[in-house]
Amino acid sequence: MSFASATAVGHVLGDVYQGAVEPGWDILGATNGGYLMALSARAMAQVAERPNPVTITAHFLNPAGPGPVTIDTNLLKTGKRFATVQARLNDPQHSLVALQGTFGDLQPSSALKRFEAGPPELPPPEECVGVEPADTFPPPIFAKIEVRLHPDDVPLLSDSPRQPRIRGWFRLRNGEPIDTFAVLLAVDGFPPAIFNTDQPPAWTPTVELTAHVRAVPVRDGWLACAFTTRFITGGFLEEDGEVWDATGRLIAQSRQLALVPRRLRK
Amino acid sequence: MSFASATAVGHVLGDVYQGAVEPGWDILGATNGGYLMALSARAMAQVAERPNPVTITAHFLNPAGPGPVTIDTNLLKTGKRFATVQARLNDPQHSLVALQGTFGDLQPSSALKRFEAGPPELPPPEECVGVEPADTFPPPIFAKIEVRLHPDDVPLLSDSPRQPRIRGWFRLRNGEPIDTFAVLLAVDGFPPAIFNTDQPPAWTPTVELTAHVRAVPVRDGWLACAFTTRFITGGFLEEDGEVWDATGRLIAQSRQLALVPRRLRK
Numbered sequence: 178m179s180f181a182s183a184t185a186v187g188h189v190l191g192d193v194y195q196g197a198v199e200p201g202w203d204i205l206g207a208t209n210g211g212y213l214m215a216l217s218a219r220a221m222a223q224v225a226e227r228p229n230p231v232t233i234t235a236h237f238l239n240p241a242g243p244g245p246v247t248i249d250t251n252l253l254k255t256g257k258r259f260a261t262v263q264a265r266l267n268d269p270q271h272s273l274v275a276l277q278g279t280f281g282d283l284q285p286s287s288a289l290k291r292f293e294a295g296p297p298e299l300p301p302p303e304e305c306v307g308v309e310p311a312d313t314f315p316p317p318i319f320a321k322i323e324v325r326l327h328p329d330d331v332p333l334l335s336d337s338p339r340q341p342r343i344r345g346w347f348r349l350r351n352g353e354p355i356d357t358f359a360v361l362l363a364v365d366g367f368p369p370a371i372f373n374t375d376q377p378p379a380w381t382p383t384v385e386l387t388a389h390v391r392a393v394p395v396r397d398g399w400l401a402c403a404f405t406t407r408f409i410t411g412g413f414l415e416e417d418g419e420v421w422d423a424t425g426r427l428i429a430q431s432r433q434l435a436l437v438p439r440r441l442r443k
Numbered sequence: 444m445s446f447a448s449a450t451a452v453g454h455v456l457g458d459v460y461q462g463a464v465e466p467g468w469d470i471l472g473a474t475n476g477g478y479l480m481a482l483s484a485r486a487m488a489q490v491a492e493r494p495n496p497v498t499i500t501a502h503f504l505n506p507a508g509p510g511p512v513t514i515d516t517n518l519l520k521t522g523k524r525f526a527t528v529q530a531r532l533n534d535p536q537h538s539l540v541a542l543q544g545t546f547g548d549l550q551p552s553s554a555l556k557r558f559e560a561g562p563p564e565l566p567p568p569e570e571c572v573g574v575e576p577a578d579t580f581p582p583p584i585f586a587k588i589e590v591r592l593h594p595d596d597v598p599l600l601s602d603s604p605r606q607p608r609i610r611g612w613f614r615l616r617n618g619e620p621i622d623t624f625a626v627l628l629a630v631d632g633f634p635p636a637i638f639n640t641d642q643p644p645a646w647t648p649t650v651e652l653t654a655h656v657r658a659v660p661v662r663d664g665w666l667a668c669a670f671t672t673r674f675i676t677g678g679f680l681e682e683d684g685e686v687w688d689a690t691g692r693l694i695a696q697s698r699q700l701a702l703v704p705r706r707l708r709k
Contacts, residue, residue, distance in 0.1 A: 384545055385545060408557075
């Protein structure tokens with residue numbers, strides 16, 4: 178099943194939409210946060226009557242397994258360029274994700290541009306390390322997304338000094354084109370940057386993830402992505418992401434706050 | 444009036460709290476976003492029954508002037524350590540700010556720590572440049588907060604090459620102690636980093652601001668703050684902030700998405 182089908186939503190009544198968490202988008206049983214954000218964002222974009230997420234924040238409340246879901250939306254403001262929506266993704270028992278986002282129509286712009294940095298330096302995809310799905314690890318979601326890691330950022334392959342950084346290429350499997358909702362998947366689609374250290378924690382549950390989408394990516398080709406963690410303190414870590422498209426344009430920035438597992442914190 | 448009094452809220456009924464946007468916290472007539480976030484967060488923390496914002500996101504819907512406000516809250520989940528709340532700050536006519544946040548009890552932690560960077564290098568406060576309020580510019584809010592800028596980051600004072608970075612010290616006036624709500628003010632209390640460039644836009648309205656609070660700052664002393672903008676593209680810019688306390692601990696990170704004014708974008 179394509180990403181587009183696996184995140185499709187339908188209008189039910191009033192502000193309520195429905196969809197399904199499809200199987201196969203999980204990591205060790207918990208459905209990927211970027212997938213849940215993309216699914217919810219499709220309903221939010223419909224109620225916003227705008228095609229693209231511009232900035233969207235998700236707080237993850239409960240782990241999600243496959244099955245039917247509803248998205249309760251609340252359109253807070255419609256302006257000339259943007260509309261802002263609050264939402265909740267629910268299964269029949271629980272609220273799974275709380276979301277808040279601003280939607281708009283991202284257009285190529287001749288606007289003022291200034292860049293203090295460029296895309297990550299990556300060898301071509303064929304010289305990077307493909308993450309291939311297995312029954313447990315790497316998880317089955319890598320049958321849905323295609324991720325190729327910079328060889329320097331794969332601990333077992335490289336003698337480079339370890340630092341909490343993961344760079345690599347991302348695309349959907351089977352040549353499915355990338356839209357701004359797939360970008361929400363890309364920002365949560367890589368192994369945590371903290372895995373690329375000498376003492377990686379086993380599991381870093383995400384509390385909150387915010388993505389800013391700056392531009393619509395070209396439909397075809399790989400996204401160049403880079404993720405870094407700078408501060409582990411107070412029981413938390415942040416992970417900052419950048420996504421660039423095949424033409425070298427900045428597509429998105431992301432930041433998430435994750436928990437350092439308790440057993441590793443002392 | 445102290446910051447604590449100017450952001451005090453009272454319970455009305457059910458999930459609704461009340462307070463007031465006090466005069467003097469504005470920049471050219473629009474009340475500061477960090478102040479509005481702090482005011483709302485006090486109500487959210489009450490309904491969460493947790494003392495500290497851990498991660499909070501605000502979308503700014505309409506400019507706010509002085510006057511009575513209500514905060515409509517919705518407690519989404521209470522867990523062992525955290526509680527998550529959606530909220531809206533409203534004046535009698537409009538929704539002003541939409542918020543979503545996770546609250547907890549931030550404790551000094553002997554946890555795993557790893558830092559890839561440290562506090563900004565700042566001369567002592569007495570060698571920095573104080574921002575003193577005027578009737579128009581600098582705006583009157585600088586009578587409420589005390590900001591001292593790194594001399595290298597003040598365009599008219601320094602011959603250093605300009606870059607979109609602002610570093611400096613922050614505290615409340617009159618020796619008022621700093622709590623985690625005042626930290627929300629600090630992350631929006633400096634001139635935009637983009638002002639420190641050769642062609643600064645006059646005004647960059649904030650679409651969305653997210654702050655992660657990692658620790659409770661020591662009550663007394665200055666906060667060391669640094670703000671940078673790396674990417675201006677698509678009509679947007681981001682501004683990333685870091686806040687450190689007087690003992691050198693990381694207190695908060697922030698990121699906002701702001702609009703580059705239209706007249707400057709072509």
